[in-house]
Amino acid sequence: MRLQVFLGALLFWNAVHAADHSPAIVIHGGAGALEAGRYTPEEEAAYKAKLTEALNAGYATLDAGGTALDAIEQAIVIMEDSPLFNAGKGSVFTKDGANELDASIMDGATRNAGAVAGVKSVKNPISLARAVMEKSRHVMFAREGAETFAKEQGLEFVAPDYFYTERRWDALQDALEKEKKAKKETALPDDRKFGTVGAVALDRDGNLAAGTSTGGMTMKQWGRVGDSPIIGAGTFADNNSCAVSSTGHGEFFIRLTVARDICAQVEYGGKSVADATQDVIHNRLTGMDAEGGVIVLGKDGDFAMAFNSKGMFRGVKTAVEERVAIYGNE
Numbered sequence: 001m002r003l004q005v006f007l008g009a010l011l012f013w014n015a016v017h018a019a020d021h022s023p024a025i026v027i028h029g030g031a032g033a034l035e036a037g038r039y040t041p042e043e044e045a046a047y048k049a050k051l052t053e054a055l056n057a058g059y060a061t062l063d064a065g066g067t068a069l070d071a072i073e074q075a076i077v078i079m080e081d082s083p084l085f086n087a088g089k090g091s092v093f094t095k096d097g098a099n100e101l102d103a104s105i106m107d108g109a110t111r112n113a114g115a116v117a118g119v120k121s122v123k124n125p126i127s128l129a130r131a132v133m134e135k136s137r138h139v140m141f142a143r144e145g146a147e148t149f150a151k152e153q154g155l156e157f158v159a160p161d162y163f164y165t166e167r168r169w170d171a172l173q174d175a176l177e178k179e180k181k182a183k184k185e186t187a188l189p190d191d192r193k194f195g196t197v198g199a200v201a202l203d204r205d206g207n208l209a210a211g212t213s214t215g216g217m218t219m220k221q222w223g224r225v226g227d228s229p230i231i232g233a234g235t236f237a238d239n240n241s242c243a244v245s246s247t248g249h250g251e252f253f254i255r256l257t258v259a260r261d262i263c264a265q266v267e268y269g270g271k272s273v274a275d276a277t278q279d280v281i282h283n284r285l286t287g288m289d290a291e292g293g294v295i296v297l298g299k300d301g302d303f304a305m306a307f308n309s310k311g312m313f314r315g316v317k318t319a320v321e322e323r324v325a326i327y328g329n330e
């Protein structure tokens with residue numbers, strides 16, 4: 001009898017303590033040439049309002065005891081549905097004028113992951129990545145295979161012109177024009193204003209999750225896949241270390257396995273989230289002459305939002321802090 005009481009008390013203690021993490025969510029809406037004055041006050045306000053909406057939706061889920069996975073999916077869907085960001089509606093165009101979307105998601109509790117590359121008519125690629133993680137035996141699906149799987153899973157489809165925005169179309173025309181003038185293939189547009197979206201969260205049970213969604217880079221060759229759907233480069237989450245979502249020049253993020261490297265430095269190197277992030281962005285990425293940024297959330301709720309570009313759309317919400325910013329000095 002006494003033993004039962006003791007075990008009961010132990011279970012209760014565990015239940016209480018397993019659920020005592022203070023929730024946190026950090027998001028980004030892409031890094032790039034975002035210098036103060038680039039946007040009008042109205043445009044800045046629109047970006048900040050959308051970031052705030054995404055943060056609030058994710059945080060409300062966490063606050064109510066929901067999972068980190070649900071929180072990041074909700075936050076990312078809001079940004080995918082907005083034409084402001086280069087993900088979902090508002091995605092950039094490939095060189096031949098199409099939209100090819102990539103996304104990935106990872107569950108820090110199980111280290112299960114899902115990813116999709118080159119999808120053309122699924123409204124919310126992050127939800128498809130989650131379905132791949134939860135409903136298939138695989139981690140990544142590409143192109144037609146990904147869309148067939150999306151159909152089987154009942155995901156929402158849209159006509160390809162749903163993704164069209166004048167701004168992104170004009171950016172492609174500009175990039176093509178510049179390439180023509182340069183008389184050689186310029187791998188990337190000069191205007192490196194990225195706009196990928198991502199989120200990382202910690203829920204009350206202490207579980208971390210990370211997700212990233214993108215249209216890729218303007219004028220990318222058809223079939224090109226960046227870092228965003230690559231687990232370990234664009235996205236990584238492990239309850240033993242941290243959760244990361246990347247944005248920037250994907251080819252370098254893949255080669256540096258940016259997301260995994262940050263978490264590995266935390267896990268094996270005993271570094272703080274801030275120090276590991278600082279090393280990967282400001283030493284390793286900068287050392288390769290590449291641009292971009294990351295959001296990182298540690299298992300104890302410590303977080304970093306770091307970039308070596310001029311700015312990064314970003315935001316954080318915890319029990320004690322709520323902040324959104326665009327430019328470097330904000």
Ligand code: ASP
Nearest residue numbers: 194196216226247248250
């Ligand atoms: N990382 C993305 C890619 O290379 C682009 C971005 O972050 O804006 O596809």
